[in-house]
Structures are given as C-alpha cells and as structure tokens.
Amino acid sequence: MQEFYKVLIVDDEMLIRQGIINYIEWENEGYKIIGEASNGEEAMQLMASDHPHILITDIVMPGMDGIELVKNVKEFYPETEIIVLSSFENFDYVKQTFQNGVADYILKPKLNTEELLQTLNRVTQSQKKSLPINEAHPSIENILLKIIEGYQSNREMDYVQEQFEKCNYVLVEAFWNQRTDNQLSQKIIEQQLKYYLNIDNLYHIPIKKDSALYIVNFSEESIEPIKEAINHSDKRIAAKQLKWIISAPFRSLRELQEVYQNNHKKIQQYHFYLPDRRILSYDELPDPIDERVSFDLNHLIYLFKRKQFQEAFIYLNEHIGILSNRYDTDVFEFQSWLENITFNIIVLLGNMNYNIKELEKEKYAYFTEINDAFHVRDAISIFDSFLSKVEKQVAPETGETMSNIQLLLDYIEEHYDNHLTLSTLAKHFHFNPSYLSSYFSKHHKEGFSEYLNNVRIKNAINMLASTDMSISAISEAVGYSDPSYFTKVFKKITNTSPSTFRKVNQQQN
Structure with a gap:
C-alpha cells in the first residue's frame, strides 16, 4: 500500500487554502491533504487528531497567529516539518519563525505548482526513512480520544491497554476561561500535575481547546492523593477562573467512554451552575434543588x-x-x-x-x-x-402601573408590626427570595432589612411624639421584640436615642 506524506494547510483566507489544495495532484506526487484550518486553534486540534508530517501555514491570522502556532507545534509535535507562507511586508515575522524550527518558507507572490513542489521535496528529504514508523499505531493519546468517541478498533484497544501498568484509572480535567486566563496552557497544567502526582508520564486526551484532559493510572484504592495533587496544582497556578474535574475511578479502559459521557460531562455541567467551586469531584456533588416550576x-x-x-x-x-x-x-x-x-x-x-x-x-x-x-x-x-x-x-x-413591587411596599407599610422576613414576603407573593432581594436593592437603593427598619422607625417617631406609651411598648408596637435592639436601630437611623428624641420633641412642643 502506498504511503503518503500527510499535509495540513492553515490560512485564514479560504481562497488561499483552496488554491494550494488545487495547485497539484497531491497523491500523484506522494502527498495527501488531511485537513485545512483557518487559524492556529483549529490547526492544533487537527494536529492532535491527525498528526500530519508537514504543516503549511500563513503568518498573520486572527486568534493564534502563525508565530505562536509554530512554537506550539514544535513544542508538542517536533517531528512535524513546517513551511511558512509570507508576503514581502511580513518577512520580518518569518525570521522569528526560523528561530523556532521552521523548515522553509514560500513568498505568497511566488506561490505556484513548481515552487510548492520543490519546497515540499526539500522538506521531506529528512523524513523519507522515518515515514512508516508512526503508521503502525496511532499515538496513545489519539487512541484514548478514539475510545471516548467510540470508534477505536479492537487492536487499538489491546495495544493501549498494554501501555498501562496499574489497575485503576481516573479522568482529571482542568479547563479555564480564555477571556480571563488566556496565558494558561495544557503545558502549564501538565507540569504542575506531574510534579505533585510524582509521575513522569501523563497521557493528555485532546478533546477540546481551553482544556487539559488527562487519564491518570494509579494503583491505590483511594484517590485522595490525586485530590491533594490537584489542590496543590490549583494553588500553584493561581489562575482567576480555572476549574477542575475529578471523575469516578474505573478499572478498565473499556469503561472510559461510559465514564466520560455519563459521569465526567455531568460534573462539567455542575461546574456551570457552581461558579464559586474550583474543584468538583464525582463524590462531592451537591444535590440539585428539585423545584419543578414550569415557565409560562x-x-x-x-x-x-x-x-x-x-x-x-x-x-x-x-x-x-x-x-x-x-x-x-x-x-x-x-x-x-x-x-x-x-x-x-x-x-x-x-x-x-x-x-x-x-x-x-x-x-x-x-x-x-x-x-x-x-x-x-x-x-x-x-x-x-x-x-x-x-x-x-x-x-x-x-411608573404608571400598579406593580407587584408597589403591592409589596404597601404590604410592608400595613404589616410592619408583624414578624416580617424576606422569606415570608417571598412566600406570600410567590417570588424567589434571592431574586426578590436583588430586585429590591436594585430599585430602592437599599436592602429589604434597611427598608423595613426605616418604615418601623418612621412609625416609632410618630408614636414618641404623639403618645405617652413607654419605649418598650412602642418597640413592641412597631415590630421589635427586644427594646435594646429597637434603641440601637433607632439611634443608627436618627443619630439619637428614643428617650432623648422624646424629651427634645416635648420641649419643642
């Protein structure tokens, strides 16, 4: 069977990509196009899944540009040869890429069939002897991805199982918000995990960007050392919005797909609803609130x-x-x-x-x-x-509508002397307490408790000025069971005590 050099084309202009693809009869020349990408992020995903022998890339692209792409490819896939496309005005950028191991370059204005073939043939001279080596088996990482996606062969499953020595497995994933933590990378995560797990080899499963998913092979029955390693890694990395997932342990790679689909992805979902939890383990998930209210x-x-x-x-x-x-x-x-x-x-x-x-x-x-x-x-x-x-x-x-908020305010004015809490009001008006609280503050520039205290003290002031009721009786009449607490609130709002207020008011009268 004929073996081909696998080629990946990366350029943000579709016409350029299509032009390169259609320049030559690739398979007649011993090459095969295995994919195309419009930026560096897409290219790295294809690198992980297809492992091309040759990468042809533009320099100036949105997102991850060609310079950063070259660095990443040479770091994680050093065997891949890279050809850079450049215009005359971008040639200074090309010089930077050569420092990172680029094999050759082509100026876009000179891009044609003959130039492209000559460059490809120069680049592949060093690969001719080593081409078939990686064809026998895909990488372990790629087979693990195939297992998760459910299309691995029995031969691949047997091969990858032979690479693991211990009897227990667990999935560990770190993912982050690209907007706040755009400096994070799989490499940074991996370095910390290897250090704190005290292992040399950690298999990365290239499932998606802004994420680092690993399978950890361990012998102990407990995963507490793994949890501890993740805690240390998280503190060491100290990213703003980095989150961790620890899936349920399993004992065979044949369980990998089921654990990922039915356990791991469930924990991912929990993370969305729990923004303050950085680390979620399979055995520490909170119970969802079973409040099934339909929206009309x-x-x-x-x-x-x-x-x-x-x-x-x-x-x-x-x-x-x-x-x-x-x-x-x-x-x-x-x-x-x-x-x-x-x-x-x-x-x-x-x-x-x-x-x-x-x-x-x-x-x-x-x-x-x-x-x-x-x-x-x-x-x-x-x-x-x-x-x-x-x-x-x-x-x-x-402003013209008699809203539920106004009904709520009227209710407080009428029942301020009762035991009122945010929860009892929410229950009376069929609101959600947390959202009633935030909505109340938003529209009245004060919280529920402040508003209720102001209503009560306003009525207490009237009673102090117009009646001979004792202060303890007034305290109870406006809804405070503890006279000392009433005095404290009164002084906070009026800057004077109830007794002093009454004395001054009587003298003025």
Whole structure:
C-alpha cells in the first residue's frame, strides 16, 4: 500500500487554502491533504487528531497567529516539518519563525505548482526513512480520544491497554476561561500535575481547546492523593477562573467512554451552575434543588401587553432563580431559554410600537455572549444588562402601573408590626427570595432589612411624639421584640436615642 506524506494547510483566507489544495495532484506526487484550518486553534486540534508530517501555514491570522502556532507545534509535535507562507511586508515575522524550527518558507507572490513542489521535496528529504514508523499505531493519546468517541478498533484497544501498568484509572480535567486566563496552557497544567502526582508520564486526551484532559493510572484504592495533587496544582497556578474535574475511578479502559459521557460531562455541567467551586469531584456533588416550576411564556406576554413590566421582570427573575439552582438542567438548554426570552421580548416590544432598533442591532451579540458564558452568573449578568435596556425603553409605563413591587411596599407599610422576613414576603407573593432581594436593592437603593427598619422607625417617631406609651411598648408596637435592639436601630437611623428624641420633641412642643 502506498504511503503518503500527510499535509495540513492553515490560512485564514479560504481562497488561499483552496488554491494550494488545487495547485497539484497531491497523491500523484506522494502527498495527501488531511485537513485545512483557518487559524492556529483549529490547526492544533487537527494536529492532535491527525498528526500530519508537514504543516503549511500563513503568518498573520486572527486568534493564534502563525508565530505562536509554530512554537506550539514544535513544542508538542517536533517531528512535524513546517513551511511558512509570507508576503514581502511580513518577512520580518518569518525570521522569528526560523528561530523556532521552521523548515522553509514560500513568498505568497511566488506561490505556484513548481515552487510548492520543490519546497515540499526539500522538506521531506529528512523524513523519507522515518515515514512508516508512526503508521503502525496511532499515538496513545489519539487512541484514548478514539475510545471516548467510540470508534477505536479492537487492536487499538489491546495495544493501549498494554501501555498501562496499574489497575485503576481516573479522568482529571482542568479547563479555564480564555477571556480571563488566556496565558494558561495544557503545558502549564501538565507540569504542575506531574510534579505533585510524582509521575513522569501523563497521557493528555485532546478533546477540546481551553482544556487539559488527562487519564491518570494509579494503583491505590483511594484517590485522595490525586485530590491533594490537584489542590496543590490549583494553588500553584493561581489562575482567576480555572476549574477542575475529578471523575469516578474505573478499572478498565473499556469503561472510559461510559465514564466520560455519563459521569465526567455531568460534573462539567455542575461546574456551570457552581461558579464559586474550583474543584468538583464525582463524590462531592451537591444535590440539585428539585423545584419543578414550569415557565409560562403566555403569562409573560400577557403582562407585557398590559404594560405590567415590573411584574413581568419579577416573574422572569423568579424563574431564573429556580433554573440557576437546578444543576441537572442541560447548560445548552438554560442558555437557549435565555436567548429565546430575549428574542420574544424584542418581538413583543416591536409589536407594541416601541423603538427596538438598538435592541435588534445588539441581540446577536447578547446571544453570542450568553453562549460563551463561562458560568451561570456570567449568563445571568448578560441577560440582566439586556433587561436594564428594556426597562429604560418602557420607563414611562413602569411608573404608571400598579406593580407587584408597589403591592409589596404597601404590604410592608400595613404589616410592619408583624414578624416580617424576606422569606415570608417571598412566600406570600410567590417570588424567589434571592431574586426578590436583588430586585429590591436594585430599585430602592437599599436592602429589604434597611427598608423595613426605616418604615418601623418612621412609625416609632410618630408614636414618641404623639403618645405617652413607654419605649418598650412602642418597640413592641412597631415590630421589635427586644427594646435594646429597637434603641440601637433607632439611634443608627436618627443619630439619637428614643428617650432623648422624646424629651427634645416635648420641649419643642
């Protein structure tokens, strides 16, 4: 069977890539195009899965450019030869790539069949003797990826099992937010894990970018040493938004796909809903809150059409509060729900003759940011910024409507002398307590407790000025069971004690 040199083409211009692919009859010349990529990130994924012998790459590309790509390829795949494409004005960049091991370069204006073939033949002279060596077996990393994806052969499974000496396995993954931790790399993660696990060989499974997934082979029954190593690694790396996953242990590589699909990916999902947890292990997952409340889109539409916008916003926030605690909700489903509500609100406002030009213009940016959100708090923050713009758009109507917030304020004015808490109010009005708290603060520039204290002290002032009731009786009458606490709150708000206030007020009268 004829053996080919495998070639990967990388350029952000599709016409350039297609031009190179169509310049020559590749297989007639002993080469085979195994893929094409538009930037360095895509190229590194193809490098991991296809292991080309030759990489032909442009220099100037969005995201990971050619210089960084050359460094990464030479670091992780040193056997791959690299040919750089360059224009005259970018030739200074080409000089930098030669320091990192580039084999040759071609100026784009001179790119033609003859030039390309001559360069390829020069580059492959050093590879002719070693070409078949890696063809017998794909790399262990590549076979592990095949096992996860479910298309490995029996021969590959037997081969990779022979490479592991111990009887227990566990998957460990580190992933990070590219926006806040763009300096992190698989190499940095691997160095720390090797050091703290005290092992020389660690098999990386190239599943996706901004992530480092490893299979750890160990002999002990307990995975506590692995947990400890991850804790140390995390502290040493000290990234802003780095998260770790420790999957359930297993005893055969034939279980790898099931553990990854049914256990590992579940932990990934939990991470989205638990932004403050950096490390999640299979045996330390919190129980999801089983509060199955369905969302009624028709009710939201009804509230909008009646211009009861505050009620509509509270209804939305209440349901978001429920969804954000249901860790078993698919992340894509949660993000799609936010995007669907965003889309429906814009359509509703348009049908109600509001000016939605700016919202229409920005909606796809909202969709993209929600999809790219690293965790639930990011996604909700993006949605809240959208709702804030909607609130400004409908501001005249919000002041004319008897909203649920106003009903809540009226309720506090009437029942301030009772035992009132945020939870009892939320239950009475069928709100989510956490979102009622944030919504209250947002619209009244003070929290629920501050507002309630102000209402109680306002009424206490009236009683002190107009009655002869004792201070302890007034304390109880306005909702405080402890007179000393009442005095403390009164002094904090009025800068004087109840007794001094009464004395001064009586003298003035």
